[in-house]
Amino acid sequence: MKKKSTRPPSRKPRADALRNRERILEIAKEAFTRSGANISLDDVAKQAGVGAGTLYRHFPTRDALLEAVYRTEVAKLAEAERKFAETMPPVEALRAWMLLFVDYIAAKQIIAPALNTLVGGPSKLFESSGAQIKGAIHALVSRAIKSGEIRPDLDPLDLLRALVGVSNVASGPDWAQSARRLVQILILGSRPAS
Amino acid sequence: MKKKSTRPPSRKPRADALRNRERILEIAKEAFTRSGANISLDDVAKQAGVGAGTLYRHFPTRDALLEAVYRTEVAKLAEAERKFAETMPPVEALRAWMLLFVDYIAAKQIIAPALNTLVGGPSKLFESSGAQIKGAIHALVSRAIKSGEIRPDLDPLDLLRALVGVSNVASGPDWAQSARRLVQILILGSRPAS
DNA sequence: AAATAAAACGGAGAGTGTCTCCGTAAAAAT
């Protein structure tokens, strides 16, 4: 038997399909970053040189496209978690990651609305990305709890929620400052009762 | 001279105009609360029994309508601030108001996106409402600072930003719990350095 | 109580975005 283990023979995926998919992602990322999440998808399709049908076949909903676009960004966040955890003391790692998170999200206004459904809503979108992010902050918080510098009953998701909030609002002139201050407040507020 | 002091005579406002305005607000509030901020405005007009033109004449943009709808809610928040400040110790007043805020906003998913532009964006919408809210939290924080239970360099707007975040995310099954925990964290994190 | 003027109405319709359907074209398998 020469075919791979995975069930039915299933032929080789078409080359143009893959090309189109990549091209759409590329254009979409650019457009999202430039003009926010409400751009016209038909426009994106046009710019990518494909028909609307093609776009919608690859990404049935706007959210699906958003998630696909930001999958790599999410991956980077997850990776940063590992690096910080290795090279910094627990609380500092947590702080650094939180700041990075805000930075990342704020830099691209885009994701915020979508992120809401991630941390909160019953929506099943962002399943995998969500898991990665949740995993990262969970790990960081766990470590900080073990070190005794964070209250043991802290729910990591609470922090995440607050961060999403900060990011959502990240636009005013001093958002960077504000974000820094808020992260500080959150960390201080998460220490064990004195 | 029989005319009022305010400049040009200006005739009495038309009765139907006022009636329509009220009716639109009523329907819009209901619709927003039921289905979020993205409902069709033409539908609202239809339900209110007026033409689209009428709706848009009264409220040129979606945001204008949103603000008008929630002006009263905002007023209630401002009022609550006064009551809490009179009847509770500083920090408790602050906590109570923060929880009320989350509650209010979360109960109507609606405002959240609009609120973002309030706390953050350069948008000039929500001018008056924004001022009221900012005034309220400013007063509460000031009092708590004077009492020595809150760090003097705390920016009230930072708290507000975090609250908006929490509200944005308020949807999961345990949002009420989460909100409570977060408010607690924020307050703890805002105490003077030990 | 008309007549007049001002203000508001309302809905048709132009412009734009979403998303589907299906005849056509391209790629893989044979």
Place this chain on the structure above:
DNA sequence: ATTTTTACGGAGACACTCTCCGTTTTATTT
């Protein structure tokens, strides 16, 4: 080379936004 499977793409049905302007209603004047 032929067949079969997969994907393409854009026309078009539907929805929403917002404006324009002829008509109607209301307030004022006589």
